Amino acid sequence: MEEQARPDVTEQYSVxxxxxxxxxxxxxDRSSQADVLMAASWSASRVGAALLRLHSEWDSAEHPRxxxxxxxxxxxxLLGRLKTLPDVRHQLVxxxxxxxxxxxxxxxxxxxxxxxxxxxxxxxGVKTVVVRGGRPRTCRACKGTGFAKIPHGDAGRRMVDxxxxxxxxxxxxxxxxxxxxRQK
Numbered sequence: 001m002e003e004q005a006r007p008d009v010t011e012q013y014s015v016x017x018x019x020x021x022x023x024x025x026x027x028x029d030r031s032s033q034a035d036v037l038m039a040a041s042w043s044a045s046r047v048g049a050a051l052l053r054l055h056s057e058w059d060s061a062e063h064p065r066x067x068x069x070x071x072x073x074x075x076x077x078l079l080g081r082l083k084t085l086p087d088v089r090h091q092l093v094x095x096x097x098x099x100x101x102x103x104x105x106x107x108x109x110x111x112x113x114x115x116x117x118x119x120x121x122x123x124x125g126v127k128t129v130v131v132r133g134g135r136p137r138t139c140r141a142c143k144g145t146g147f148a149k150i151p152h153g154d155a156g157r158r159m160v161d162x163x164x165x166x167x168x169x170x171x172x173x174x175x176x177x178x179x180x181x182r183q184k
Contacts, residue, residue: 047091048170051163054084058116066121079113088112095162101155110151111159118147 061081064074079085089108096104119125123139125146131137138144150156 045166045169045173047088047095048166048168049174050084050088050091051167052170054082054088054112055116057082057084063117075113085112092159092162096155096159099158101158107152107155107159111156111163114148114151114156115160115163120146120148 061078064071064078068074089112092108092112093104096108101107120127120139120142122141123129123146127139127142127144127146128136129139139146142148150160152159
């Protein structure tokens with residue numbers, strides 16, 4: 001019988017934030033959803049843990065279709081329902097201001113929207129498009145990466161790198177705490 005792959009920290013956190021049962025299982029060798037949330041609260045990266053929460057909120061929401069005439073309005077409503085967004089935005093603006101990034105509010109807002117929904121709008125993240133004759137070809141818009149262009153050039157890239165670094169530190173911290181719980 002094949003052993004099922006254990007979900008990564010991001011998946012565990014997403015499940016935990018939407019869990020109905022947050023009982024702590026004292027005699028179990030497996031971590032519970034409550035354990036995951038407690039580990040996240042002790043994360044060494046406050047911004048990374050908040051980013052995990054924001055992405056979980058985003059994943060659990062219904063997203064508007066991009067091709068509709070009211071997309072911008074619906075997207076605004078969706079962003080307004082993301083409880084963690086203001087705190088994450090504030091923390092990232094503080095970092096952008098430390099780096100003296102011009103128009104830090106605009107850069108951070110655009111980067112956060114890109115980060116939440118970074119799929120290329122032409123190929124929808126699948127890296128290819130179908131041309132006449134039904135043959136697939138590499139998407140020209142994203143050059144086959146599946147990702148939309150990061151907004152605001154070097155400043156946007158620096159913010160994305162910071163987000164990735166915060167997430168890596170948070171995932172590592174949470175994973176170490178969960179592994180410590182399992183070994184006790």
